[in-house]
Amino acid sequence: MAKEMSKARILRYIAKRVIVYVVTLFVAFSILFFFLRLIPGDPVSRFIRDIELRYSYRIANTQEIIDAYKEKFGLKGSLWTQYTSYIRRVFLEFDFGPSFLNFPNSAQSLILRRLPWSIWFLGLATLMAWVIGILAGGLLGWKRGTKIDSAVFTVALCMSQIPFYLVALLLVLIFAYVLGTFPPRWAFSPSISPGLNLEFIASVLKHAALPALSLVLVSTFTWVISTRALTITILGEDYLMFARAKGLNRLRIMNKYILRNILLPQVTGLAMSLGFVVNGFFLIEWIFSYPGIGTLLIQAIPVLDYNTIQGIALISIFTVLSANLIIDIIYPLIDPRIRTGG
Amino acid sequence: MSQEQKKKTFLTRFLSGFSALLRNSPTFKVGFSLLVIILTLAVFEPAMNDYRLGGHKSTEFGAFDQFLPYSLEHPLGTDHFGRDTLALQITGLKFSLMIGITAGGIATLIAVTVAVGAGYLGGKLDAFLNSMTNAVLVTPTLPILIAMAAYMRMNLQLISLTLAIFSWPWAARTIRAQILSLKERGYVELAEMTGLNKFEIMFTEILPNILPFVGVGFSYATIGAILAETGLRVIGLGPAELPSLGLLLNWAITFGALAQGYYELVVAPATFLILIFISFNLINVGVEEIFNPRLKKITGL
Numbered sequence: 001m002a003k004e005m006s007k008a009r010i011l012r013y014i015a016k017r018v019i020v021y022v023v024t025l026f027v028a029f030s031i032l033f034f035f036l037r038l039i040p041g042d043p044v045s046r047f048i049r050d051i052e053l054r055y056s057y058r059i060a061n062t063q064e065i066i067d068a069y070k071e072k073f074g075l076k077g078s079l080w081t082q083y084t085s086y087i088r089r090v091f092l093e094f095d096f097g098p099s100f101l102n103f104p105n106s107a108q109s110l111i112l113r114r115l116p117w118s119i120w121f122l123g124l125a126t127l128m129a130w131v132i133g134i135l136a137g138g139l140l141g142w143k144r145g146t147k148i149d150s151a152v153f154t155v156a157l158c159m160s161q162i163p164f165y166l167v168a169l170l171l172v173l174i175f176a177y178v179l180g181t182f183p184p185r186w187a188f189s190p191s192i193s194p195g196l197n198l199e200f201i202a203s204v205l206k207h208a209a210l211p212a213l214s215l216v217l218v219s220t221f222t223w224v225i226s227t228r229a230l231t232i233t234i235l236g237e238d239y240l241m242f243a244r245a246k247g248l249n250r251l252r253i254m255n256k257y258i259l260r261n262i263l264l265p266q267v268t269g270l271a272m273s274l275g276f277v278v279n280g281f282f283l284i285e286w287i288f289s290y291p292g293i294g295t296l297l298i299q300a301i302p303v304l305d306y307n308t309i310q311g312i313a314l315i316s317i318f319t320v321l322s323a324n325l326i327i328d329i330i331y332p333l334i335d336p337r338i339r340t341g342g
Numbered sequence: 343m344s345q346e347q348k349k350k351t352f353l354t355r356f357l358s359g360f361s362a363l364l365r366n367s368p369t370f371k372v373g374f375s376l377l378v379i380i381l382t383l384a385v386f387e388p389a390m391n392d393y394r395l396g397g398h399k400s401t402e403f404g405a406f407d408q409f410l411p412y413s414l415e416h417p418l419g420t421d422h423f424g425r426d427t428l429a430l431q432i433t434g435l436k437f438s439l440m441i442g443i444t445a446g447g448i449a450t451l452i453a454v455t456v457a458v459g460a461g462y463l464g465g466k467l468d469a470f471l472n473s474m475t476n477a478v479l480v481t482p483t484l485p486i487l488i489a490m491a492a493y494m495r496m497n498l499q500l501i502s503l504t505l506a507i508f509s510w511p512w513a514a515r516t517i518r519a520q521i522l523s524l525k526e527r528g529y530v531e532l533a534e535m536t537g538l539n540k541f542e543i544m545f546t547e548i549l550p551n552i553l554p555f556v557g558v559g560f561s562y563a564t565i566g567a568i569l570a571e572t573g574l575r576v577i578g579l580g581p582a583e584l585p586s587l588g589l590l591l592n593w594a595i596t597f598g599a600l601a602q603g604y605y606e607l608v609v610a611p612a613t614f615l616i617l618i619f620i621s622f623n624l625i626n627v628g629v630e631e632i633f634n635p636r637l638k639k640i641t642g643l
Binding site (some may be wrong): 023024027028029031032035036038039040041157158160161162163165166169170172173176178184228282283286287297298301302303309312313316317320321331 | 369474476478480482486488489490492493494569572591595600601610612617618620622623627
């Protein structure tokens with residue numbers, strides 16, 4: 001009986017989370033959609049003018065053609081019709097619509113081609129920062145109050161506030177121009193043709209080093225700060241005092257009592273920041289001319305390629321929120337302390 | 343309590359809080375001193391540049407020869423347009439701070455309004471405002487900002503307003519959490535029982551007590567606005583008549599300063615930006631250390 005009740009409670013909890021998830025997804029996307037449409041600009045006539053210029057060819061009956069293109073790109077009718085038809089196209093047909101940058105191909109094919117480049121170096125850098133940051137932060141918390149702790153903590157406080165694009169610029173300056181160790185731009189050397197050979201892989205690694213490093217440098221310190229704070233809170237808890245009084249050895253305490261309690265909240269943080277990877281760091285890509293979706297976004301904006309911009313943004317919103325939802329649902333299963341509640 | 347007394351307690355409270363911060367938190371002290379230096383530079387920018395450049399404006403093309411080396415007259419030399427590099431940095435600092443602080447101020451106003459509505463009035467309004475806050479928080483706002491900056495003519499007010507619209511959610515969250523915890527305190531309940539209405543309680547009991555967190559919120563919003571503004575300017579967007587540090591970076595990058603060895607054109611604006619970020623952040627950490635006892639334990643100070 002009691003078991004059944006708690007089951008119903010968990011189900012209600014999950015249902016509530018899912019509703020919040022769907023609502024937030026729609027609101028966030030709608031904010032983006034309507035703000036983008038507030039911008040004055042007529043991408044279709046511009047697109048047609050570009051075609052005329054490029055092929056030095058006059059398109060007759062321009063108005064009719066503009067209308068046809070508007071229809072195709074989902075720019076016809078009132079804002080509300082555009083909005084509903086876009087939602088229908090994306091969520092029912094899983095189609096982001098055609099893109100101006102890559103006409104007649106779809107926005108999703110363009111995004112999918114660039115996405116791996118972003119995921120590969122940004123994802124790897126985020127993971128690296130996370131692992132290093134948690135280990136270092138846990139250690140600092142354990143050694144709180146010592147000289148090393150306060151020194152590293154102060155450095156971390158300052159470093160974590162420096163915007164990553166400034167770090168990127170300074171790294172380019174030092175490693176690409178002064179020392180010349182790493183290349184300043186592109187994902188691989190243009191003289192090498194892509195393929196599965198050692199030369200290409202080495203080139204890709206070498207080119208990803210600086211952009212990845214600039215991210216690792218900044219976000220490691222953010223993880224250090226939060227992990228250190230968590231560790232110190234846990235160290236003050238009664239159960240830890242009890243464990244110590246019992247005479248458990250330090251390694252066991254570290255592993256069983258501290259690490260486990262740190263990992264839960266930090267996994268949530270990791271999931272969130274992996275979501276932001278999709279769009280949060282496009283300035284790094286721009287600085288290094290890296291062919292990821294960040295650079296794609298900056299290319300799409302001047303031609304007001306709505307479908308591509310919205311597609312990238314939608315992917316980003318979707319990842320952040322989904323990561324959050326999954327964590328929210330798994331959390332009560334792992335951590336009994338928050339099994340109930342609203 | 344008479345009106346005058348109330349004002350006095352408000353002011354003395356503020357001042358005593360401030361001096362407690364300066365006395366007890368070295369972090370706050372360092373951050374605050376840094377900020378004072380930066381602000382002084384920015385405020386006296388016109389006089390200083392006028393004196394140093396002998397009547398030339400810092401952004402004037404060809405005011406001096408190109409690429410002059412470091413000297414007493416031009417401590418950082420001159421750039422490819424014959425402008426004094428140091429004077430440009432200070433002008434850039436002024437505009438970055440002006441845009442950031444205006445945007446931060448507007449964002450704080452929005453955040454306090456939302457937080458008060460959500461945290462104190464509560465109920466359905468809380469649920470609605472909270473989901474709005476979360477939605478803006480996950481919306482990738484830089485694409486919107488970039489698109490707006492690329493297509494609209496911006497001036498100081500407009501760019502600050504645009505930045506503010508997207509930089510309030512963190513502050514709103516922090517302040518709301520504080521209001522929620524204050525609401526449960528005895529004295530607020532007491533005030534409710536004595537028949538003060540909601541607005542009186544808001545202004546006399548709650549707002550004075552969340553002041554430090556409003557300050558932290560303002561500081562975070564300002565940093566966020568400067569971060570976003572610099573991001574926009576680095577890729578070359580925004581009004582050219584507001585040469586902020588980000589625009590200086592863009593000028594340096596498009597000129598190819600790094601490849602040609604004029605490193606100071608990139609290092610100088612980056613350094614000033616880093617100083618801004620560090621000073622605001624140290625202030626925040628200091629305030630939180632003192633006013634958030636749970637955190638005081640955490641930072642171990």
